[in-house]
Amino acid sequence: MNPQTEQVDAVSPAERTGRGGLPFVSGVRTIFLLEMRQRLRARSWYIMLAIWFVVIGLVFGLAVLTTATVGVDNGGVLFDLVVGFVLFFGLLVAPGLSANAVNGDRVAGTLAVLQVTLLTPSQILAGKWLAAWTASLGFLAAATPFTLWALALGGVDPLAAVVSILMLAVELGVVCAVGIGVSALASRPLFSIVTTYMLVAMLGIGTLIAFGLSMPLVQEDDVEVVYSYSTDGQQYGPRQPSAEAETPLPATDCQSETYRQTVYHTERSAWLLAANPFVVVADAVPYAPVPPSVRDGSAVYRQPGVMEFLSIGVREAQAGPDLEYTCEESYLGARELQDGQIPIWPLGLGLQLLLAGALLVAGRARLATPAHRIPRGTRIA
Amino acid sequence: MSSEAGITAAGVVRSFGSVRAIRAIDFEAPPGEVTALIGPNGSGKTTLMLILASLLAPDAGTVRICGVDPLVDPLAVRRMVGWMPDTLGVWDSLTAREILQTLAACYGLAPPERERRAEELLRLVRLEDLAGQPARVLSRGQQQRLSLARALIHDPQVLLLDEPASGLDPGSRVELRSLLRTLAGLGKTIVVSSHVLVELDAIADRAVFVKRGKSVQTQRLVDAGTQRRTYRICAEPIEPLLEALSRHGFGFTSSAQTRTNEVDVVLDGTAHAAWLLRTLVEADVVVSAFAPAGGALEETYMTLEVGAE
Numbered sequence: 001m002n003p004q005t006e007q008v009d010a011v012s013p014a015e016r017t018g019r020g021g022l023p024f025v026s027g028v029r030t031i032f033l034l035e036m037r038q039r040l041r042a043r044s045w046y047i048m049l050a051i052w053f054v055v056i057g058l059v060f061g062l063a064v065l066t067t068a069t070v071g072v073d074n075g076g077v078l079f080d081l082v083v084g085f086v087l088f089f090g091l092l093v094a095p096g097l098s099a100n101a102v103n104g105d106r107v108a109g110t111l112a113v114l115q116v117t118l119l120t121p122s123q124i125l126a127g128k129w130l131a132a133w134t135a136s137l138g139f140l141a142a143a144t145p146f147t148l149w150a151l152a153l154g155g156v157d158p159l160a161a162v163v164s165i166l167m168l169a170v171e172l173g174v175v176c177a178v179g180i181g182v183s184a185l186a187s188r189p190l191f192s193i194v195t196t197y198m199l200v201a202m203l204g205i206g207t208l209i210a211f212g213l214s215m216p217l218v219q220e221d222d223v224e225v226v227y228s229y230s231t232d233g234q235q236y237g238p239r240q241p242s243a244e245a246e247t248p249l250p251a252t253d254c255q256s257e258t259y260r261q262t263v264y265h266t267e268r269s270a271w272l273l274a275a276n277p278f279v280v281v282a283d284a285v286p287y288a289p290v291p292p293s294v295r296d297g298s299a300v301y302r303q304p305g306v307m308e309f310l311s312i313g314v315r316e317a318q319a320g321p322d323l324e325y326t327c328e329e330s331y332l333g334a335r336e337l338q339d340g341q342i343p344i345w346p347l348g349l350g351l352q353l354l355l356a357g358a359l360l361v362a363g364r365a366r367l368a369t370p371a372h373r374i375p376r377g378t379r380i381a
Numbered sequence: 382m383s384s385e386a387g388i389t390a391a392g393v394v395r396s397f398g399s400v401r402a403i404r405a406i407d408f409e410a411p412p413g414e415v416t417a418l419i420g421p422n423g424s425g426k427t428t429l430m431l432i433l434a435s436l437l438a439p440d441a442g443t444v445r446i447c448g449v450d451p452l453v454d455p456l457a458v459r460r461m462v463g464w465m466p467d468t469l470g471v472w473d474s475l476t477a478r479e480i481l482q483t484l485a486a487c488y489g490l491a492p493p494e495r496e497r498r499a500e501e502l503l504r505l506v507r508l509e510d511l512a513g514q515p516a517r518v519l520s521r522g523q524q525q526r527l528s529l530a531r532a533l534i535h536d537p538q539v540l541l542l543d544e545p546a547s548g549l550d551p552g553s554r555v556e557l558r559s560l561l562r563t564l565a566g567l568g569k570t571i572v573v574s575s576h577v578l579v580e581l582d583a584i585a586d587r588a589v590f591v592k593r594g595k596s597v598q599t600q601r602l603v604d605a606g607t608q609r610r611t612y613r614i615c616a617e618p619i620e621p622l623l624e625a626l627s628r629h630g631f632g633f634t635s636s637a638q639t640r641t642n643e644v645d646v647v648l649d650g651t652a653h654a655a656w657l658l659r660t661l662v663e664a665d666v667v668v669s670a671f672a673p674a675g676g677a678l679e680e681t682y683m684t685l686e687v688g689a690e
Contacts, residue, residue, distance in 0.1 A: 025487075030483060038474050117488055118460065126626075370438035
């Protein structure tokens with residue numbers, strides 16, 4: 001034992017009595033580095049990445065074969081599919097990466113060691129969230145070969161691609177925040193992981209169920225609906241690019257009939273879909289509009305991908321029932337939605353952030369020390 | 382150090398739901414001394430340690446760490462307090478060196494300072510050779526020493542050690558003892574809770590006994606000379622000893638703990654003991670051993686235990 005070593009003060013007496021903790025960022029960085037070190041040294045993360053790579057690879061391979069058989073030579077469809085799958089698997093992986101981050105430490109007895117330092121609960125939560133998010137972004141990065149492959153096939157709008165990837169990253173961050181918040185609140189890791197999965201399922205599937213179940217509430221019986229159709233047989237189907245195409249559709253060929261039927265005012269219930277992660281991603285991506293390019297014959301028909309299809313569906317729901325089915329619509333097979341339509345994804349992302357934020361704030365209160373209330377069966381240390 | 386140095390806690394109460402972990406504890410630990418916190422399992426020792434470490438809020442009562450209330454300014458308390466928990470929590474995949482450097486960062490030490498301080502403490506707890514090994518390969522005793530180094534990382538004025546000696550080999554215990562004495566000599570306030578009473582006898586200056594969440598007695602070990610305690614006397618052959626004791630009116634007992642040539646005698650302090658020993662030797666009793674049956678703390682502990690029955 002060397003008593004001399006103990007006399008060297010690590011912190012000067014003036015600092016010792018001073019109030020205030022660490023600068024916020026440096027505390028967060030310390031926790032982030034601590035978490036990342038542990039994650040990078042654990043084999044499980046690499047195994048999960050490998051499984052992830054193989055699964056996405058299989059799905060991608062099948063999709064390539066299928067689109068080749070069908071004859072759709074469009075990278076856009078494949079890219080859209082990769083985005084959808086990465087989001088789907090990401091929602092499965094992110095809770096596992098985040099939802100035991102705090103209570104796992106509590107069980108291991110390492111949380112109190114941090115709580116007794118100058119770190120604040122906010123710094124601990126922020127550092128752990130950043131680490132969980134970074135780990136889940138690793139999965140996004142592991143899907144890069146497939147996204148690049150799809151992009152190389154062409155037909156993807158660069159802006160749409162960038163926004164897709166960005167929104168995927170944002171959604172993973174939201175799920176990680178939910179997981180971290182729940183893990184700070186719950187005592188047992190198993191419970192918090194299951195709870196996080198339930199919350200993610202609530203967003204992903206629960207919103208769809210709620211939307212479906214709300215149909216009777218927005219139902220209106222006996223509504224007049226006008227259907228118009230063209231009597232000129234030549235006008236049906238996509239037109240070949242030709243001189244003939246330059247002439248506008250003759251209005252005289254159009255006939256209308258009026259029916260009384262039940263309609264669903266989905267414009268009143270579409271908001272229920274907003275918080276769905278798939279809707280948030282799909283709705284935020286600025287896809288090039290499909291129908292108009294076909295109408296004037298300036299572009300070939302473009303098959304929408306799975307996410308774009310979802311986006312179109314949500315916008316249809318937002319627009320509500322079509323009470324006047326015009327000749328032009330019957331020709332195009334779909335109506336043209338107003339340009340002024342308000343995008344739904346900011347609402348959805350807002351709801352998600354509200355959920356994650358509320359959980360984090362509640363979790364922060366649980367980490368506050370000196371602790372007043374402690375749930376049954378948990379120890380501080 | 383001002384008069385505010387050290388720890389004072391008065392009328393501390395803490396319940397967990399319906400379980401009253403601490404009913405009424407008064408506790409004082411002056412600077413420059415090692416204060417032992419002694420009590421049976423579940424008597425509220427660890428709860429009190431958590432309250433002193435600013436992790437747990439008392440339901441009632443006042444706590445001052447070097448004059449600072451942990452409820453008012455927990456960060457100021459944390460700068461001054463080093464806490465070694467009774468549960469061993471280590472980040473398995475991190476090396477001992479990384480753990481110490483991380484903790485140093487958590488206390489706001491600058492990067493070069495972190496490295497210097499980590500190396501210094503690794504040397505102090507003799508873990509230099511294992512500094513690059515992941516913590517999971519360390520033995521229990523080594524992890525315990527790492528935990529001690531962790532508590533010392535920011536050179537705290539106050540040290541709270543919960544069962545620091547458990548899992549340590551005899552050599553490490555001796556080192557722990559001399560380290561704590563050294564730190565106390567530097568004016569630091571040290572609180573040690575332990576069941577190993579013989580160890581505490583050698584380390585502690587004072588002892589606070591707690592039982593069922595109440596502080597029942599405070600003892601200074603330098604006062605032990607006037608303490609009434611049991612002495613164990615060994616003589617070959619034993620008959621002259623028994624005869625001499627009877628002649629001078631001493632009651633003696635032999636129990637399952639004594640060997641056939643030993644008896645226990647209750648004496649009023651060291652002066653009394655010295656007188657009896659001289660008397661026995663002068664009476665030609667062949668005394669081969671004459672010593673307190675247990676440590677001073679054990680003696681008090683057992684009195685309290687018996688009182689509980």
